[in-house]
Amino acid sequence: SAVISQKPSRDICQRGTSLTIQCQVDSQVTMMFWYRQQPGQSLTLIATANQGSEATYESGFVIDKFPISRPNLTFSTLTVSNMSPEDSSIYLCSVEDFWGQETQYFGPGTRLLVL
Amino acid sequence: LAKTTQPISMDSYEGQEVNITCSHNNIATNDYITWYQQFPSQGPRFIIQGYKTKVTNEVASLFIPADRKSSTLSLPRVSLSDTAVYYCLVGALNTGGFKTIFGAGTRLFVKA
Numbered sequence: 001s002a003v004i005s006q007k008p009s010r011d012i013c014q015r016g017t018s019l020t021i022q023c024q025v026d027s028q029v030t031m032m033f034w035y036r037q038q039p040g041q042s043l044t045l046i047a048t049a050n051q052g053s054e055a056t057y058e059s060g061f062v063i064d065k066f067p068i069s070r071p072n073l074t075f076s077t078l079t080v081s082n083m084s085p086e087d088s089s090i091y092l093c094s095v096e097d098f099w100g101q102e103t104q105y106f107g108p109g110t111r112l113l114v115l
Numbered sequence: 116l117a118k119t120t121q122p123i124s125m126d127s128y129e130g131q132e133v134n135i136t137c138s139h140n141n142i143a144t145n146d147y148i149t150w151y152q153q154f155p156s157q158g159p160r161f162i163i164q165g166y167k168t169k170v171t172n173e174v175a176s177l178f179i180p181a182d183r184k185s186s187t188l189s190l191p192r193v194s195l196s197d198t199a200v201y202y203c204l205v206g207a208l209n210t211g212g213f214k215t216i217f218g219a220g221t222r223l224f225v226k227a
Contacts, residue, residue, distance in 0.1 A: 045216070103164055
């Protein structure tokens with residue numbers, strides 16, 4: 001299985017600022033995904049990030065608020081822009097299983113608190 | 116996308132077998148059924164996946180009837196450490212339009 005790390009693991013930010021979350025995978029993967037999980041809730045897909053193309057955003061999420069970079073096959077970043085307390089959440093990245101199974105592996109998540 | 120429906124929560128005792136059923140009436144022909152486990156402060160972890168009939172691995176079994184409109188995750192002899200949220204997902208990965216939709220999940224509480 002893929003080993004996925006995220007930085008930072010947690011942060012406390014002031015409203016109006018931006019935070020960039022990094023996701024690093026130990027092997028090359030085509031598809032990476034970014035999710036948000038609000039406290040006590042399930043996961044919500046933000047966007048799909050393929051290397052070499054623009055990220056595809058889900059309904060309710062826009063690039064200006066959550067810009068995503070995917071510079072290579074092992075790395076991606078998600079920026080939470082102009083943060084408000086409503087952005088307080090856990091942000092997780094995941095990657096497809098690269099042995100061809102229809103599944104994903106998740107990073108440990110970044111816990112964000114916006115004051 | 117096939118929507119899934121699971122019980123919100125379940126209680127069990129150590130050593131018991133736990134069966135969590137998921138309904139997915141609109142499952143498509145290419146869809147697989149995948150179960151994830153999530154502990155607090157961790158990302159979801161893949162448990163098991165199947166397409167039809169029965170799949171078993173070292174941690175769980177997955178039972179899928181012929182119509183594939185539901186599936187049952189079976190955890191044999193649960194322990195306290197199996198207390199977690201269990202998500203049932205339906206979807207296909209390599210179809211170009213892949214999306215993973217997580218339902219509410221089932222919170223399993225294992226008691227001593």
